[in-house]
Amino acid sequence: MQQPSQIDHLGIAVHSIEEASRLYRDVLGLEVVGTEAIPDQKVRVVWFRLGEIQIELLEPTSDDSPIARFLEKRGPGLHHIAYRVDDLPATLAALEVAGVRLIDKSPRDGAHGMKIAFAHPAGTSGVLTEFCQPPR
Ligand code: ZN
Numbered sequence: 001m002q003q004p005s006q007i008d009h010l011g012i013a014v015h016s017i018e019e020a021s022r023l024y025r026d027v028l029g030l031e032v033v034g035t036e037a038i039p040d041q042k043v044r045v046v047w048f049r050l051g052e053i054q055i056e057l058l059e060p061t062s063d064d065s066p067i068a069r070f071l072e073k074r075g076p077g078l079h080h081i082a083y084r085v086d087d088l089p090a091t092l093a094a095l096e097v098a099g100v101r102l103i104d105k106s107p108r109d110g111a112h113g114m115k116i117a118f119a120h121p122a123g124t125s126g127v128l129t130e131f132c133q134p135p136r
Pocket of ligand 1: 009
C-alpha cells in the first residue's frame with residue numbers, strides 16, 4: 001500500500017462553530033474555506049485553511065448526532081485525524097488485511113467531492129482516523 005501523502009485535515013468537535021471560530025478566524029486569522037451542513041451526519045461544518053491542511057470544526061445539528069454524543073461523553077476536542085490517500089479502496093483493503101477494525105468497509109461520499117472512510121479508534125491507538133481521497 002502506498003503511504004498517505006499528508007494529513008488532510010483535523011476534525012474538532014465543538015458546541016458552537018460561531019464561538020469556536022473566534023479563535024481560528026479572528027485570533028489566528030485563518031481563512032474560511034467553506035461551511036456546509038451535512039444532514040447525513042447531522043452536523044454543520046466549517047473549514048479553515050492552514051497551509052496544506054484544513055481545520056474542520058464539527059457542530060451537531062441534532063441531539064442524536066454522533067458529534068453530540070461525542071461532546072456529551074468527552075466534551076469539545078480533537079475528534080478525528082484525516083489522512084489523504086491516492087487509492088482509498090487499496091488503503092481499506094490493506095487495513096483490513098492488517099486486522100484494523102474499519103467503520104466503513106468501502107468508500108463513501110464526503111464533503112468537497114472526497115471519498116472517505118473511517119477506521120475505528122480501537123485499531124488506531126484511540127484516535128478516530130479518517131482516510132480520504134480527493135476527486136481526480
Ligand atoms: Zn473529517
